[in-house]
Amino acid sequence: MAIKSQPRVRVPAQAKAGEIIEIKTLISHEMESGQRKDAAGKTVPRDIINTFQAAFNGKPFFTAEWFPSISANPYQSFFFRAKESGEFTFTWKDDAGAEQKASAKLTVA
Amino acid sequence: MPLHLDATLVPTRRRALKLAGLATLAAVLAPRMALATEAQVADEIKKLFSGKAMGEGKIKLDLPEIAENGLVVPINLDVESPMTEADFVKSVHVFADGNPLPQVLTYRFTPESGKASASARMRLAQTQNVIAVAEMSNGQLYSAKAQVKVTIGGCGG
């Protein structure tokens, strides 16, 4: 299974060696808290993205664990110290174990 | 109690309150469910970190004083650290002590992060404290707290 929505990522394409760059990510998701009741009074079951991970050249460097208090369409920004050229992989994982991935290349001059 | 709920989230019976500027986000997040109290959450946090002492400072917790939208409250945190192999921030845990489920997020940093800084958006059911606990690579803990007011707004100025 996969998370249907396409994530969006903002990463600078280039950086200087040693430069700390900011990475911004967004993904569309209801983040159903499991605390809400529908019109019939039935609890809407929890369905959230619970983990986000960022890796560079296959090595994870930042992980966020999200709980039901995280807003719908979760936004996450964080930082990375650029050393060498390579590729970022970003992974979102939901309660059912489904995943969505995005990637971005970085050139270090 | 924010006025700014999406219409789709607000049952019609709350419409009157919404008009007058009163609608409870708590009702959306947790119908008929008790919200956590400050003391309960403080206790839970203590247990989670085995009662270890927590220092002050180091964490800069940047939150709006007043939420513009209780469903989307920006949180920006920054922990002071050289972020070297020898000395870095391992994790940061964020709690909201007035939400039905107080745990908000956990970040796990590495020296490759460059700086222990991140931003996200969270839901706040009512006026409450947001608490961040940072764990350093040497096991030391630091905490910071900030209040966010969730209001019905209106009255222009």
Next chain:
Amino acid sequence: MISRRDFLSAGTALAGLLAASGTGLAQAVGGQSLTQADLLKFGKSGTFTLLHVTDIHAQLVPLYFREPSTNLGVGDARGVPPHLTDVAFLNYFGLKPGTRDAYSLTSEDFTQLARTYGRMGGVDRIAALVKAIRAERGADKVLLLDGGDGLQGSWSSLKTQGEDMVKVFTALGLDAMVGHWEFTYGADRVTEIKEKAPFAFLAQNVRSTEWQEPVFDAAKTFEKGGAKIAVIGQAFPRTPIANPRWMIPDWEFGIREEEMQKQVDAARAGGADAVVVLSHNGFDVDRKMASRVSGIDVILTAHTHDAMPRVVEVGKTLLVATGSHGKFLSRLDLDVKDRKVTGYRFQLIPVFSDVIAPDPDMAKLVADIRAPYAKDLARELGRADSLLYRRGNFNGTFDDMICDAIMKERDAEIALSPGFRWGGTLLPGDPITFDAVANATAITYPACYRTTMTGKQLKEVLEDVADNIFHPDPYFQGGGDMVRVGGVGYAIDVSQGAGQRISDLTLLKTGKPLEADKTYTVAGWASIAQNVEGPPVWELVERYVTDAKTVKIAPNASVKVTGA
């Protein structure tokens, strides 16, 4: 940078400072014989001249505007300017009762003094003063700034979405503005103004909700009198809370104090000789910000409509309060030496409409702007039989009239009316024209809803709004004055904390306490919710006044205030 000693030894000396401070000017000249030249008298010119107007609320023509008789400060702001009224205000600033100063700055003897000294403001009068100062100084030494809430507050501004005032500001040669009520025209319209107007629309504190990126230019640098002046804009930080967020759904606001510090530092690093913050924070927020952000020379304050004849110094920062509705034009001359501000002279210039010869070009522009609406504006609905005013923390007679109209026309037990600070004043005997009603109601979300609420819910509303006014930390305050209530009385202890201030809610009709679980019919306007149904409030007020013919409102005694 600036120290008191610098000022005293800067050549102007204390005597010059006082003479140029506006204090006692009118007294020295004598009530009746004031001339335009007297208003323009100023001490020694500075390297450049800052002119500040703010919160004009689209008042094109002169009007009466009564300053508040209740303007409570809490926390650090308790009992200090601008939270002084009437005799306390006069005493603090060394002014005498009965003078033009007392008339323009306080509510003391308002009706009588208004009859003596006449209406104030009018953009044609402001234009005359600005032109004269530019002529005196040279246009290359004068910077004209607007602190926001200029584009909203009248029928013509509502009908043109602020284009009337864009034309006025263009004709005035405005250099930059900031925003608050402007945002109630919606994001598209504000973007259009930002892109088309010949002046800058600045805001360092607005971000896109999606990626947290700046929406407006944060600052602009001007060269005047050979000095580089960085002007940093600050929009009203609580706009999406105090006004409908759905009109600007993709923008986030906030005070963003750290970002302000970054802007100030960047301005200094970029070679600015003077850093000016054009702010719509409100005075108490600016006072706190001045104590926490370093390197600001001047904050031109707005939003809270305070007018003060002297600047307030917070550390090395000067705070200017120019009032509202076009009643005042502030002139601040700064001396710049070795890339620093070394001295200043300030004058709050009262815009007495009977003393100033209108600028003919601007007078024509105003006539052209109002012409399409002339019939509506002139329509006389009835007469005021008592002073009708709005400004004050808890109630005003104009709002009492609106509440009465709402209760009658919507058949409600209780009326709620927002605590806006804007809207003109009518003297006893004055006609109540549609123009005057629009001046107190012309907003883009005027629907008058009708609903039911329990006593408990009403109390929660009052508590919540009270906390937005009386939270001891100004950074936690937002919006305007207290929501006005009709049909209900209450007691408020402003010294208490959130949820603890309001008590003794009483239904005035029966004299009985409001019951927590009982349901009451409530009607009100200016809800910030989307898709609100109901007629525009001005229609109700028009019907009410037309039926009543004369409106006499006794001073409101149903709100009991303690803890001040």
